[in-house]
Amino acid sequence: MTGEPISEAEALERLRQSDDPSMQYYGAWWLGRNRSQHPDAVPLLIEALRQRRPRDVGAGVEENAVARNAARALGKLAPAARAAIPELLTALEDPDDGLREAAARALGELKAREAVAPICQRLAGGPAVAGVQQASNPRLVEPCEALLEALGEIGMADLAELAVIEPFLGHARPLIRSAAARALLQLSGERRWAEPLLELLRHEQLHVRRAALMDLGAAGWRPAADAISATLAENSLKLIALRGLVEHGRGEPGDEALLITMDALL
Amino acid sequence: MGPITPLIQAVEQAGSALELLRATAALAASGDAAAAPTLVEVLGFNNPGAAVAAVDGLIAIGTPAVDHLLQLDPRNYGARAWAVRALAGIGDVRGLELLIEALLTDVGPSVRRAAAKGLGSLQLQGLASDQRAAVEQRCLEALLQGCSDGEWVVRYAVAVGLEGLAQGSRWPPDHHDHRRATAALTQLGHADHEEASVVRLRAALALQRLTT
Numbered sequence: 001m002t003g004e005p006i007s008e009a010e011a012l013e014r015l016r017q018s019d020d021p022s023m024q025y026y027g028a029w030w031l032g033r034n035r036s037q038h039p040d041a042v043p044l045l046i047e048a049l050r051q052r053r054p055r056d057v058g059a060g061v062e063e064n065a066v067a068r069n070a071a072r073a074l075g076k077l078a079p080a081a082r083a084a085i086p087e088l089l090t091a092l093e094d095p096d097d098g099l100r101e102a103a104a105r106a107l108g109e110l111k112a113r114e115a116v117a118p119i120c121q122r123l124a125g126g127p128a129v130a131g132v133q134q135a136s137n138p139r140l141v142e143p144c145e146a147l148l149e150a151l152g153e154i155g156m157a158d159l160a161e162l163a164v165i166e167p168f169l170g171h172a173r174p175l176i177r178s179a180a181a182r183a184l185l186q187l188s189g190e191r192r193w194a195e196p197l198l199e200l201l202r203h204e205q206l207h208v209r210r211a212a213l214m215d216l217g218a219a220g221w222r223p224a225a226d227a228i229s230a231t232l233a234e235n236s237l238k239l240i241a242l243r244g245l246v247e248h249g250r251g252e253p254g255d256e257a258l259l260i261t262m263d264a265l266l
Numbered sequence: 267m268g269p270i271t272p273l274i275q276a277v278e279q280a281g282s283a284l285e286l287l288r289a290t291a292a293l294a295a296s297g298d299a300a301a302a303p304t305l306v307e308v309l310g311f312n313n314p315g316a317a318v319a320a321v322d323g324l325i326a327i328g329t330p331a332v333d334h335l336l337q338l339d340p341r342n343y344g345a346r347a348w349a350v351r352a353l354a355g356i357g358d359v360r361g362l363e364l365l366i367e368a369l370l371t372d373v374g375p376s377v378r379r380a381a382a383k384g385l386g387s388l389q390l391q392g393l394a395s396d397q398r399a400a401v402e403q404r405c406l407e408a409l410l411q412g413c414s415d416g417e418w419v420v421r422y423a424v425a426v427g428l429e430g431l432a433q434g435s436r437w438p439p440d441h442h443d444h445r446r447a448t449a450a451l452t453q454l455g456h457a458d459h460e461e462a463s464v465v466r467l468r469a470a471l472a473l474q475r476l477t478t
Contacts, residue, residue: 234314236376239419243464259468266383266423 008036015044024048024066032073042077045070046084049091052099067091068102075106085112092118097134101143108150116156119147126167131176144168145179152183152219162187174200174208182215194221201231209233217244225253225261235265270298277304283313290316294323299330306334309352310345317348325355332358347377354384359401362388366408375417382412382423386430395436402435406443413450418462425454425465429472439477448473 006014011034014027028048031041048070053063071091074081084106091103092115100122107115122142123130130142148168151161165187168180178200184193197219200212209231216224222245228238242262246255253261273293280286290308293301301323308320324331335349350368353361361384368381385405390398409431412424428447437444453459454469 232315234376236379236419239422243418243462246464246467255467256471259464259471262422262464262468263383263426266379266419266426 006030008034008038011036012038012040012044015048016040018051021051021053021066024051025069028066028069028073032069032076035076037080042074042081042083045074045077045081046087049074049084049087052094052096064094064096064099068099071099071102071106075102075109078110081106082110082112085110085114088112089115089118092122097139097141097143101146104143104146104150108146108153111154113154113156115150116154116161119150120161120164123147123164123168127171127176131168131171131173140173140176144171144176148176148179148183149218152179152186155186157187169196174203174205175211178208178211178215182219185219185221191223194219194224197221198224198227201227206233210237213237213241214244217241218248220245220248220250222249222251222253222258225258229261229265239265268298268300270296270300274301274304277308283315286311286313287315287319290323291319294319294326297323297326299327302327302331302334305331306338306345306349309338309348310342312344321348321352321355324352328356329358332356332360336360336364347372347374350377350384351380354380354387357384357387357389359388359390359393362401362404366404369408369412369420375415375420378412378415378417378420379423382409382420382427383430384427385409386427387434390434398436402431402437403443405431406447410446410450413454418465421454421460421462422465422468425451425469425472429475432476448476451476 011027011030014023015031017023028045031045049067051066071088074084074088088103088107091099092107094100104119123144130140131144132141133139134141148165151165162184165180165183168176171177171180177196181193181196185197194216197212197216200208203209203212210233213228213231213233214237216228217240225242225245228241231238239262242258246258270293273289273296276289277286277293280289286308290305294305305320305323308316311317324335331352335352338345338349340346350364350372353364365381365384369378369385372378372381385408388401388405390401393401409424409427412420412427415421415424428451432444432447435443451469451473455466455473457466460466460469
């Protein structure tokens with residue numbers, strides 16, 4: 001895979017050919033990264049998403065590498081990529097949990113209401129079923145973090161959905177708890193769901209504190225501004241989180257107070 | 267043996283990342299200018315927690331730390347990046363060249379971000395007026411270039427820098443450079459030119475503060 005700067009036409013061409021999957025992989029990534037508006041981008045990515053193939057251990061390529069990257073790119077092309085929703089819903093049922101993860105994230109970014117029911121179904125077993133670790137590797141049976149985050153992003157709350165999410169607040173892994181709290185906070189706007197996230201900002205592990213920062217930012221929970229600012233983590237991440245409060249949040253603290261908090265972290 | 271010698275020794279003898287962080291924080295808290303060489307050394311240890319503490323200590327020491335910061339080996343990229351943050355915080359005009367270079371060429375967005383803010387907050391009160399005008403001109407040119415940085419957080423810091431520069435300068439409102447600064451902020455505040463709404467809001471706040 002080459003990291004050379006390429007043009008949009010070249011990226012489309014790399015995705016269109018099918019002799020070299022690593023070229024397709026890079027082409028798909030490029031189109032998402034650069035948020036291509038080209039009319040061929042979405043149809044080509046849908047075609048690439050259909051391209052499933054097993055992991056090639058010898059070549060060091062992950063399972064369904066092109067399909068996964070196509071799903072990720074389609075998420076970045078929201079809202080133009082809404083035409084891909086049926087194909088992403090199919091990918092959500094794929095045996096490859098890595099592809100299901102990429103599809104779930106994309107469906108979240110596309111705010112695909114059609115995805116709420118199938119995602120809830122995947123999570124319905126709760127932490128002891130969907131959230132249990134696979135026998136052969138450290139991943140969970142379902143890509144819970146991505147599924148939970150997608151529900152929050154799609155943002156269509158009903159009581160049954162909240163009841164599916166809530167048990168994951170008790171998951172053994174802090175990142176799953178963080179994703180669950182974020183989704184509940186996004187869907188309900190209720191302060192009680194912010195509490196687990198504020199607690200995770202003080203977690204002993206840096207990667208957990210980082211995740212909680214990103215989740216509070218995604219939820220736009222403005223009352224967390226001071227706690228975000230005081231978290232032991234890189235200012236870069238605190239600034240991203242505070243940007244989330246400014247752009248997605250409402251109420252107090254107001255815009256100017258948040259901007260002043262950001263200024264102090266530059 | 268001065269009173270900070272044991273604190274310096276504790277940094278030099280730290281056996282773990284956590285010990286180094288604690289010893290650096292203690293040395294930084296002394297605020298003693300004699301701590302500067304050791305704190306600058308910590309910037310190159312590849313320990314972000316300790317480097318943050320060292321930067322805070324160097325900013326507290328201020329002007330006496332500047333020479334030590336400027337003497338850092340340019341090939342030691344990690345240490346230079348932290349030095350840019352310290353120089354941006356201190357605001358000493360001797361950091362001007364390094365801040366400009368950092369804003370325009372550094373690969374790290376967090377370094378460019380700190381440099382942009384620093385270019386708006388240099389302490390120029392002691393300079394002769396023609397010298398001061400020349401420095402302000404250099405800061406303005408660099409910040410205007412920074413408006414087209416690819417990272418939102420750098421453009422955000424450029425808006426903050428432009429506000430600080432225009433605020434601190436003696437430009438009257440109809441001065442050519444004041445107009446160039448406000449024109450740049452107007453662009454950063456406009457959705458046709460700036461995609462990140464947080465940057466637009468910050469630019470609008472800067473303009474409001476400069477015009478009222």
